[in-house]
Amino acid sequence: MRYDADYVAKRISEYGGVLLNKEDYIGWDTKNLIVKCPMCGKPFITSYNSFTHNGGQFCQSCTKD
Secondary structure: OOOOHHHHHHHHHHOOOEEOOHHHOOOOOOOOEEEEOOOOOOEEEEOHHHHHHOOOOOOHHHHHO
16 A cells, blocks of 8 residues: 555644654665654664654664663
């Protein structure tokens, strides 16, 4: 499924993230989006599906804490 890039950026921001490369969005399950972690602000790579599936996502460093 493919959403509009602006929609994807908006949905990610609703969960506290910031999409840094919306122009690279290809599809909901492609893991190529760079998102600022809602907790620490560090960028990490994810897919739209992974980020929104459980109501947001944190970078690997924050997930370990």
